Amino acid sequence: MGAFRQRLVTKGDAITTFAMIVFVIHIWSIYNLLVEVPAWILRLSTWELVGVVSYTLVFAFVESLIILFVFVLIAAILPERFFRQKFASISVILIVLAAIWVIPIHLYEDTIRSWGMLGAVGFLSLVLISFIAAYAFVFRSSKFEESILSVAQRVTVLAVLYVLVDLAAFMVLVSRNVTI
Amino acid sequence: MENQVDRREFLKMLAVMPLLPLNLPEFSGQGDASLADQNLPNVLILVLDALSADHLSLHGYPRELTPNFERLADRSIVYHNHTAGGNFTSAGTASLLTGAYPWSHRAIHLHGTVVDSFIDKSIFGLFREKGYHRSAYSHNLLVTSLLFQFREELEVLKRTRDLCLVDAQYSDLVFSNDFNAAFWSEWLTMRGSGGSPGSLFLSLMHRFYRVVNKFRIGQNYEELFPRGVPNLHNLFFILEDAIDWIMTQVTELPQPYLAYYHLLPPHEPYTTRKDFIGMAKDGWIPEPKPTNRFSQKVSEGELAKSRVLYDEYIAYADAEFGRLLDHMEANGILDNTIFILTSDHGELFERGIRGHVTETLYKPVIHIPMMMSLPGKSKREDVYDPTSCVDILPTLLEATGQKIPDWCEGQPLPLTDEDGSTSSKEIFAVEAKSNPKLAPLRKATISMVKDDYKLIRYIGYKKIDNEFEMFDLKQDPEERNDISSSAQSIAAELNEIMQAKLEQENQRFG
Numbered sequence: 001m002g003a004f005r006q007r008l009v010t011k012g013d014a015i016t017t018f019a020m021i022v023f024v025i026h027i028w029s030i031y032n033l034l035v036e037v038p039a040w041i042l043r044l045s046t047w048e049l050v051g052v053v054s055y056t057l058v059f060a061f062v063e064s065l066i067i068l069f070v071f072v073l074i075a076a077i078l079p080e081r082f083f084r085q086k087f088a089s090i091s092v093i094l095i096v097l098a099a100i101w102v103i104p105i106h107l108y109e110d111t112i113r114s115w116g117m118l119g120a121v122g123f124l125s126l127v128l129i130s131f132i133a134a135y136a137f138v139f140r141s142s143k144f145e146e147s148i149l150s151v152a153q154r155v156t157v158l159a160v161l162y163v164l165v166d167l168a169a170f171m172v173l174v175s176r177n178v179t180i
Numbered sequence: 181m182e183n184q185v186d187r188r189e190f191l192k193m194l195a196v197m198p199l200l201p202l203n204l205p206e207f208s209g210q211g212d213a214s215l216a217d218q219n220l221p222n223v224l225i226l227v228l229d230a231l232s233a234d235h236l237s238l239h240g241y242p243r244e245l246t247p248n249f250e251r252l253a254d255r256s257i258v259y260h261n262h263t264a265g266g267n268f269t270s271a272g273t274a275s276l277l278t279g280a281y282p283w284s285h286r287a288i289h290l291h292g293t294v295v296d297s298f299i300d301k302s303i304f305g306l307f308r309e310k311g312y313h314r315s316a317y318s319h320n321l322l323v324t325s326l327l328f329q330f331r332e333e334l335e336v337l338k339r340t341r342d343l344c345l346v347d348a349q350y351s352d353l354v355f356s357n358d359f360n361a362a363f364w365s366e367w368l369t370m371r372g373s374g375g376s377p378g379s380l381f382l383s384l385m386h387r388f389y390r391v392v393n394k395f396r397i398g399q400n401y402e403e404l405f406p407r408g409v410p411n412l413h414n415l416f417f418i419l420e421d422a423i424d425w426i427m428t429q430v431t432e433l434p435q436p437y438l439a440y441y442h443l444l445p446p447h448e449p450y451t452t453r454k455d456f457i458g459m460a461k462d463g464w465i466p467e468p469k470p471t472n473r474f475s476q477k478v479s480e481g482e483l484a485k486s487r488v489l490y491d492e493y494i495a496y497a498d499a500e501f502g503r504l505l506d507h508m509e510a511n512g513i514l515d516n517t518i519f520i521l522t523s524d525h526g527e528l529f530e531r532g533i534r535g536h537v538t539e540t541l542y543k544p545v546i547h548i549p550m551m552m553s554l555p556g557k558s559k560r561e562d563v564y565d566p567t568s569c570v571d572i573l574p575t576l577l578e579a580t581g582q583k584i585p586d587w588c589e590g591q592p593l594p595l596t597d598e599d600g601s602t603s604s605k606e607i608f609a610v611e612a613k614s615n616p617k618l619a620p621l622r623k624a625t626i627s628m629v630k631d632d633y634k635l636i637r638y639i640g641y642k643k644i645d646n647e648f649e650m651f652d653l654k655q656d657p658e659e660r661n662d663i664s665s666s667a668q669s670i671a672a673e674l675n676e677i678m679q680a681k682l683e684q685e686n687q688r689f690g
Binding site: 024028029032033035036039040041043044045048052053054055056059060063066067098099102103105106107173176177178179 | 296355357358365366368372377378380382618
């Protein structure tokens with residue numbers, strides 16, 4: 001157990017990474033909520049609308065935890081110098097890059113699908129190359145690493161806000177589900 | 181003062197109070213059926229989703245693909261001019277279950293639910309009072325949302341997933357006390373309701389899971405269902421499973437029971453079983469109808485192809501229905517059961533429109549089958565008076581000796597064509613997906629049948645505000661010729677009646 005604990009990332013690194021994950025996931029989730037809310041206002045009562053928004057926010061929080069868990073697990077498995085040593089900077093840049101690639105998949109799904117198998121392989125290759133390049137750059141340039149961390153730390157303030165809202169959403173969710 | 185309870189007795193009473201509910205029917209597991217008169221007939225309502233009466237030979241359709249519906253018709257009252265409350269599931273089903281039109285219950289949106297004041301005004305609540313055992317199931321999640329609202333009045337609400345091969349949803353499992361809000365959020369998070377999914381990363385995994393399931397199920401059932409396994413939004417099912425379950429229910433449910441079963445076929449996608457492929461490929465193409473302002477511009481060729489697929493899917497639904505009918509006949513179930521076969525809305529393959537997602541209310545999309553088999557009646561009756569799905573609730577209440585509540589907008593169905601009690605009443609259908617749920621209807625399509633005429637009014641649409649069409653149903657049952665300009669006085673009269681009704685209904689939401 002002690003050996004496993006040694007392989008875990010530091011609390012500070014985990015918080016920095018979590019803040020960036022929360023930021024990215026919530027921005028997307030809230031953007032989609034805002035797109036849908038006008039239609040929901042037509043069809044839902046206020047309490048129902050609060051319920052739907054709460055479920056969506058709580059889901060975003062859970063998704064953030066799952067992604068963090070995946071990063072922490074990979075860091076624990078890999079040798080320290082590959083990931084754990086620069087956990088916060090690598091995971092922050094990877095999550096941002098992943099979001100940059102995934103958002104077009106959601107937005108232009110039909111176009112991407114029309115590219116066929118060859119297009120998909122090409123797209124995945126680009127994603128992979130960008131990940132490897134960013135990973136390598138973190139190790140090569142301490143300035144790059146510092147700037148990533150400084151952005152992540154600024155994002156932390158916003159992430160705390162999101163987590164607080166998630167907490168309120170969780171309370172709503174409990175009140176809607178618990179029957180006395 | 182002699183009757184005063186002393187402290188010791190009071191404490192004894194307090195001690196046994198928690199046990200008192202065990203004697204009440206709703207806690208003792210007996211259900212209200214223990215209070216019921218065992219001589220009351222069972223009530224079984226079977227809804228086949230999106231089954232247009234215009235596609236059934238018993239209503240004059242040239243393709244004869246539904247021998248089992250005709251078998252039921254031979255011993256039933258057949259309503260030839262029966263109309264749905266709306267042109268899609270939520271509106272039509274809520275009207276059937278509450279006996280009220282969409283402008284009252286307000287389940288007017290996709291996955292719409294009734295207003296809070298209607299939650300205790302369903303058929304289930306009324307039959308609970310009479311001591312009926314109440315059971316319901318639906319393949320269609322839009323109906324599941326409604327049944328969830330009525331769950332307090334149901335003794336058995338079977339989950340949609342229980343009769344499906346795979347169900348990728350999680351809301352009903354994790355948030356069973358708050359299914360509707362959780363489900364709406366899940367839909368946004370995992371699939372995106374119209375736009376992108378709200379979950380950035382996990383939605384991709386969910387998509388992958390759905391694709392894998394679709395592939396696996398497709399492979400397993402490829403031989404039986406070459407056009408794909410029956411499904412709606414990747415909720416895959418085999419109709420045979422649902423029919424088998426209903427067979428056990430109708431024999432095993434405590435009597436008297438009220439059972440509402442809502443099955444998806446022939447709702448799109450039209451993936452019939454292999455035995456029915458090719459049955460409707462006879463080259464027949466109906467004469468085109470005038471293109472409508474809401475046309476989706478689907479070509480006549482495409483419409484004809486879709487019509488074939490739909491008709492062959494209906495043939496599959498009919499065959500499975502035949503198995504249920506055999507079972508009911510063999511076990512004498514029809515002898516003590518009021519059995520209703522109907523639908524929630526129809527389907528369109530004309531005027532450049534395919535399916536039922538449309539602002540229009542032309543006949544094929546609201547003309548639904550309605551057959552009612554009564555205990556002890558084995559002779560067919562044909563009723564041609566216009567009737568509506570809101571009439572089903574008052575009919576059943578009357579048949580089981582119950583009072584018809586004042587909110588009910590329907591009236592008991594005539595039992596013969598000579599009855600004439602409903603021949604001059606107005607029959608409405610409402611489409612209002614773009615109107616706010618709790619506001620007066622200002623953007624909607626409303627149709628009204630009165631005497632021999634049908635008026636369709638379009639309210640609040642861009643460039644088409646307050647325009648209407650009128651058809652003479654006697655001369656032109658296929659609704660080809662709009663006579664609103666040639667019969668202006670009749671149109672004005674009907675329009676006035678509709679306007680008065682609309683204003684009256686809108687007042688509640690003003």
